[in-house]
Amino acid sequence: MAEYERMKFGCLTQAGKAEVRERDLGEIGDLDVVVKQLACNICTTDYTQWQGKREHQGYPMAGGHEGSGIVVATGKEVKSIKVGDFVAHSTTGCGQCRACAVGDFYNCENTLGIGATTEDGYRGGQFGFSNYAKIHARACFKMNPDLDPAEAGFLEPVATATHGAETLQIHAGETVVVIGGGTMGLVNAQVAKAFGARVIVSELQPYKLEKAQKLGLEVIDSSSCDPIEKVKEMTDGKGADSVIVAVGLTVANNQALEMVKKKDGKILFFAAGYPAPSIDIDTNSIHYRRLKLMGTMNATQADYAIAAKLLNYRLINVKELIEEKRYDLDHIQDAFAAADGNKYRVCVMLQDEE
Ligand SMILES: [Zn+2]
Ligand SMILES: [Zn+2]
Numbered sequence: 001m002a003e004y005e006r007m008k009f010g011c012l013t014q015a016g017k018a019e020v021r022e023r024d025l026g027e028i029g030d031l032d033v034v035v036k037q038l039a040c041n042i043c044t045t046d047y048t049q050w051q052g053k054r055e056h057q058g059y060p061m062a063g064g065h066e067g068s069g070i071v072v073a074t075g076k077e078v079k080s081i082k083v084g085d086f087v088a089h090s091t092t093g094c095g096q097c098r099a100c101a102v103g104d105f106y107n108c109e110n111t112l113g114i115g116a117t118t119e120d121g122y123r124g125g126q127f128g129f130s131n132y133a134k135i136h137a138r139a140c141f142k143m144n145p146d147l148d149p150a151e152a153g154f155l156e157p158v159a160t161a162t163h164g165a166e167t168l169q170i171h172a173g174e175t176v177v178v179i180g181g182g183t184m185g186l187v188n189a190q191v192a193k194a195f196g197a198r199v200i201v202s203e204l205q206p207y208k209l210e211k212a213q214k215l216g217l218e219v220i221d222s223s224s225c226d227p228i229e230k231v232k233e234m235t236d237g238k239g240a241d242s243v244i245v246a247v248g249l250t251v252a253n254n255q256a257l258e259m260v261k262k263k264d265g266k267i268l269f270f271a272a273g274y275p276a277p278s279i280d281i282d283t284n285s286i287h288y289r290r291l292k293l294m295g296t297m298n299a300t301q302a303d304y305a306i307a308a309k310l311l312n313y314r315l316i317n318v319k320e321l322i323e324e325k326r327y328d329l330d331h332i333q334d335a336f337a338a339a340d341g342n343k344y345r346v347c348v349m350l351q352d353e354e
Contacts, residue, residue: 004034004072004133006353010129011122011333012061015052018332019060019170023120028125030077031137035087037350040128041322043157044184046272047339047346048105053274057123063129065091069145069350078137081098085142090304092139103301122333129332131350135264141304144312150326150347153310154318157184158307159299161191164268166303168242168298172196177231177240177259180247181208181219183321183344188270189217191317197242200234201237202227202255205342215317228258233259242266248273254280322347323341 006197007025011021012018028034046063048054057063062195069090081087088276093100093108100108116125127133143152161184170176176192176343178185181203189199189212202213204223212219220230231240239261245252256267285295299307310316321344327335328349 002169004036005129007127007132008329009062009127009131010329012049012336013059014048014061015256016050016053018050018336020330020332021060022149023133025132026167027028028073028075029136030075030133032075033071033078033081033087033140035069035071035089035133035135035138035140036072037067037128037130037133039069039153039349040064041082041150041153041324041345042066042328042335042339042349043253044341047336048274050336053117059122060115060122061124062118062122062127062129063124064130064234064348065084065089065126066153066156067128067133067146067350068149068155068344069133069353072132074137076156081137081140081142085140086145086152087140088143088152088158088308090134090139090141090156090292091298092136092299095138099148099170105301106298108214129348129350130135130307132327138301140306143308144314145296148319148322149313149349150322151318151346153347154187154321154345155304155307157187157296157317158310158316160184160296161188162303162306163192163299163308164213164244164270164296165195167294168268169193170191170197170242173198174241175235177202177243177256179203179227179243179245179252179256179259182246184270185244185246186215186217187316190215191303191310192244193217194310194315200265202231202241202259206341211320211344215320228255231259238262239265242268244268244270246270248277250277250279253315254335257281258320261302262289264290264292266294269293269295282312319343328352
């Protein structure tokens, strides 16, 4: 019996409760890859459900989608991935519909992501917090083996920020303001910089401001000044070309309206908030200012390919965005209890120390 026939995994059974369970890995399909998972980071989606803010996602939730590991087996039709490869994974779709044919899994007509339920009743169906995972070959991206497994686990967040940067059509030398210096704020900021922008991070917590500065980003300490005035001052009175709102708050949305340049400015709403934030603007203003208010979510396979390069060639630094204290799978409850909006990514290590 192969060591991976049974998988051990963490799942949420109710708000505030993460449990370790076991199940069979199941039959390995011709295009499946078995990954000996090394690490999985707790995403905002995961910990806000633990906090009881996403009850609509349902239970038991076998979430976790920011993981990486070593390939230990492949189905007989798999060609691009080999045993021993270090991989991180993308979200995936059915692979057969029109959207999937162009790598746009977010628009999959038969989605397997959140919303789907496995035959044995698990929501999410991602099983990211597992010691072994069965993943479709198309969702595996080869990562630089020199990366820490928790760094490689940033493939999905970096891909979503890449999708945002593509949506904004960032050009070299443009000023992009990122509101929020949490994990996704600083991922977005670094990705925008990699796309050629001058990036300013607006944040009020000293710990996060320090992080942003350590990553070589310009910052605005919004606890000690009016961030709108400061953006104007830093842009010769013009305002930013684009603003990425990386916190789900009405106040941030409204700041973005004032920080962005008067005409032809673009605002990207990257973060969800619970309760849902709003924005105070009339449509005349959108019309006369030719404002572009855009949403983003998820990523295409092309974005994942760019994200893998940004990480593999170390064009962005995510090491700084991982909390020092890590948890093993058996202590996943403690890991969830430690993760919140004031922290950077909390990492769950998935193999027992040998
Ligand atoms: Zn995520
Ligand atoms: Zn599909």
